[in-house]
Amino acid sequence: MTSVPVAVTTGGGGSRWCPTPEQVMLLEGMYRGGLKTPTATQIQQITSRLSIYGKIQGKNVFYWFQNHKARDRQKLRKKLMALYHQHRLYPTTHHHPFLPLHPVGGIEDVSKCKPVMNNWKVDDLPSDQPCKLMCDCPLMTMMMMDHHGTTPYCTRVPPKTLQLFPLTTTDLKQDDAHHSTTSSKP
Amino acid sequence: MTSVPVAVTTGGGGSRWCPTPEQVMLLEGMYRGGLKTPTATQIQQITSRLSIYGKIQGKNVFYWFQNHKARDRQKLRKKLMALYHQHRLYPTTHHHPFLPLHPVGGIEDVSKCKPVMNNWKVDDLPSDQPCKLMCDCPLMTMMMMDHHGTTPYCTRVPPKTLQLFPLTTTDLKQDDAHHSTTSSKP
């Protein structure tokens, strides 16, 4: 598809590298494929390969990987920070800053949650107070929330006006404004 | 034709969740709205909301987002794969369309790299990035080798005509080692 070789002004001036879409795609692919810190040799090869799509130098590749990895970490760190701060809000344990105090008693089980999940015995979730622990883990914590079987409809959450859509930051903001990882757009 | 959109005949012992059209619509809406990995809190809310359209549990919502996101990526990956094939970049693989490039033993170079860097002359360094950055990186040895012409030191890798990417492990392996594979050193 006629990828327009968005060329950098290569020759003399030395403006900065402007990767073509193909180059970016390939780089991201390699990164996701597991290549986080390419060796010199690999950088060489990559550079050579990508050069057919446009001007590129080894340092560009090098920096790209550096930056990408760094930003990945940054993103993750942010998430952890948010999580940590939220958890600071309640009693500190002198063990781990967060986590397995008790209520789930099943974090371990989660790993072998396979058979468990189907007939999970949840003695009703704290209906008065949703377990704060769970609140932040998008993970499967909440799988245990609802009981499978008799209760046909999930009506555990009090029917107050909560809006789901993250489009407006009104309500959700309170709970977890931090969720978003800033969306890698598809 | 006229497929009756009934669904949800989950009456007795429905083995798996069967989302109603409304539920699917709403979920897709949220996803498109930017919600990719809802937190437990959000999942709760969503579940509660969607339960008015039919039986649903938190884990269903959780799984739905997991799967949707995963299959989104999958689709995208296929597209990229097509692109690669179009450019005949890389033989088909079942796993990652992008290189499963193995780390290889570039680590050896690292040890060499550090002393080298001390007296490395940076002619091609980005001006906004201090040398410090490079020092962090073990393997940038060759980064400057593609710098036009004046590369003083290691230019043993031919600037073109090298086959890249993990064609077979053979190449890469001996790559670092030594000798004459097309050593064209100007």
Add this chain to the structure above:
DNA sequence: GCAAATTAATGATTTATTCAAG
């Protein structure tokens, strides 16, 4: 037209990575 058989979608599990902390 209708079911049995086959294929495509998609819900649910399991396995492998990843980063950071101890």
Add this chain to the structure above:
DNA sequence: CTTGAATAAATCATTAATTTGC
């Protein structure tokens, strides 16, 4: 170097579409 938490990839399994022969 190991471990924990969380995730994404890969896989299994079941439901819905569809094809096909009668």
